[in-house]
Amino acid sequence: AMQSAVFLAVRHGGRMERGGRRRSEPEGADKGRMKRTIIKDWKTRLSYFLQNSSSSNRRKSKKAGKHRNYFRPSPEEAQLWSEAFDELLANKYGLAAFRAFLKSEFCEENIEFWLACEDFKKTKSPQKLTSKAKKIYNDFIEKEAPKEINIDFQTKNMIAQNIQEATHTCFSAAQRRVYSLMENNSYPRFLESEFYQELCKKTPISRATQGT
Numbered sequence: 001a002m003q004s005a006v007f008l009a010v011r012h013g014g015r016m017e018r019g020g021r022r023r024s025e026p027e028g029a030d031k032g033r034m035k036r037t038i039i040k041d042w043k044t045r046l047s048y049f050l051q052n053s054s055s056s057n058r059r060k061s062k063k064a065g066k067h068r069n070y071f072r073p074s075p076e077e078a079q080l081w082s083e084a085f086d087e088l089l090a091n092k093y094g095l096a097a098f099r100a101f102l103k104s105e106f107c108e109e110n111i112e113f114w115l116a117c118e119d120f121k122k123t124k125s126p127q128k129l130t131s132k133a134k135k136i137y138n139d140f141i142e143k144e145a146p147k148e149i150n151i152d153f154q155t156k157n158m159i160a161q162n163i164q165e166a167t168h169t170c171f172s173a174a175q176r177r178v179y180s181l182m183e184n185n186s187y188p189r190f191l192e193s194e195f196y197q198e199l200c201k202k203t204p205i206s207r208a209t210q211g212t
Contacts, residue, residue, distance in 0.1 A: 042195040045100035050093065078199035082191050085183045101190045109147035110178050113140045117175040121168050133166035141174070151177050
């Protein structure tokens with residue numbers, strides 16, 4: 001309940017208690033302010049995820065394309081993300097924007113788990129595979145895990161057994177489940193969000209948030 005109250009405060013620019021004033025204000029101005037607040041919150045989260053993804057993934061190529069991730073995509077590029085969920089996930093900026101959106105919906109553990117699984121599948125050393133499997137289990141799978149994902153008891157049990165002798169397919173079933181959960185629920189909502197709609201427009205977001 002507390003989380004949804006916080007989310008409502010974010011959605012309404014923290015003006016929940018001043019609802020009475022709205023009657024005297026033109027509705028358009030009120031909506032405009034709300035939209036600017038939402039977009040500003042998005043930009044803050046987005047820059048956090050962009051910086052984090054660039055520092056972890058691009059250590060080796062410090063000079064090569066260090067700032068590429070920060071470029072706002074063209075409206076044409078952003079529109080491609082609506083064609084397939086994979087198009088969105090494959091784009092650095094798109095992934096960061098989707099993570100920012102999930103954070104606003106309080107379900108960012110889904111994309112974090114999916115990313116952890118992607119990283120896990122690329123792990124070559126058997127020792128690292130086992131230690132990463134245990135970390136993913138502790139973070140996302142076990143009961144009361146800090147970022148517990150919503151998967152069935154049977155799948156959780158199977159993972160608990162499989163991580164004893166970890167292989168690259170330990171989390172495959174759970175990853176598929178979480179992927180389809182995101183694709184069917186969060187992804188369509190992301191495409192309808194103010195932020196995504198702004199990215200598909202010709203005018204840059206920064207103009208919409210200047211002076212706020």
